[in-house]
Amino acid sequence: MHAIKIAFFDSNGNVIDVKPFTVPNKPETIIDVSDIPQYEAVFLNYDDQDFVQTRLDERSYNFFAAKLNSFEDDLIRALILRAFFDSLIFGETSTSDWN
Secondary structure: OEEEEEEEEOOOOOEEEEEEEEEOOOOOOOOOOOOOOOOOEEEEOOOOOOOOOOOOOHHHHHHHHHHHHHOOOHHHHHHHHHHHHHHHHOOOOOHHHHO
């Protein structure tokens, strides 16, 4: 099991909510976020509390790609870059996506 924080971002790149979550040992986990106010992007493992591999949904991927340079927090920027790198490693995206 892994303990993580899930962060939700508004359209300006500000964190509007953070939810603690324990990820069970199973291949896929669905998280109910219906209680979260309108958000533009979600990031798993916010604050890098555990060694977990995260994948970004398409909406969050596009949001973070567009806003990457606007994040002042070095840690969240590094975690986002790691998520982008992992998407390349697993063949989910291509280097041509960054041209």
